[in-house]
Amino acid sequence: MRNATPPCLDTFCRLDRLGLSVTAQRVEPDHTLLRCRPTTPPSTCPGCARPGVRHDAVLRRLAHVPFGWKPTVLEVVVPRYRCWPCRRIWRHSITAAAPSRGKLSRDAVMLAVKSIVVDRMSIARVAANLGVAWNTASDAILATGTELLIDSADRLEGVTTVGVDEHVVRHEALLYRMEVGDLHRLAVVAAK
Numbered sequence: 001m002r003n004a005t006p007p008c009l010d011t012f013c014r015l016d017r018l019g020l021s022v023t024a025q026r027v028e029p030d031h032t033l034l035r036c037r038p039t040t041p042p043s044t045c046p047g048c049a050r051p052g053v054r055h056d057a058v059l060r061r062l063a064h065v066p067f068g069w070k071p072t073v074l075e076v077v078v079p080r081y082r083c084w085p086c087r088r089i090w091r092h093s094i095t096a097a098a099p100s101r102g103k104l105s106r107d108a109v110m111l112a113v114k115s116i117v118v119d120r121m122s123i124a125r126v127a128a129n130l131g132v133a134w135n136t137a138s139d140a141i142l143a144t145g146t147e148l149l150i151d152s153a154d155r156l157e158g159v160t161t162v163g164v165d166e167h168v169v170r171h172e173a174l175l176y177r178m179e180v181g182d183l184h185r186l187a188v189v190a191a192k
Ligand SMILES: [Zn+2]
Pocket: 045, 046, 047, 048, 049, 050, 083, 084, 085, 086, 087, 088
């Protein structure tokens, strides 16, 4: 095997790119739990910008991309720090791993958006794959989809051909979805 490296769960689960490292795992029949710690530098005091001292830690659960046909849950131990002169307490920033107050890791959000936009899966299916509630998946998809596809000023750069498609998403509710696709880019993707 060329360019082989020792096995590493952080690399395999792509957590190193999210600023996390696995410290323990628990494989359950219906999901896998990975306890993680942040690998990014500690956040400094928001009042005086000096480094704080470790105060305690809180747990933050994030749905990650599924492995082994079942959901993966990241249980991140987030340190909290204290600044004695400022009397402030703050959390270690893990925005590299997930949007603030988000319940999905950044990779899980991107998988969810791709599943909806490219693979045309239902939100219910995406939520089931990630092991989260329908509303949790929907909120994350809408927030990131708006940021990437609507708020982006250069979203139409390079687009040469667009197509409009309308189809029934849920027959019982007569809910329709209209899509505008970049046909030129889709053609390139399909050629892969
Ligand atoms: Zn301070």
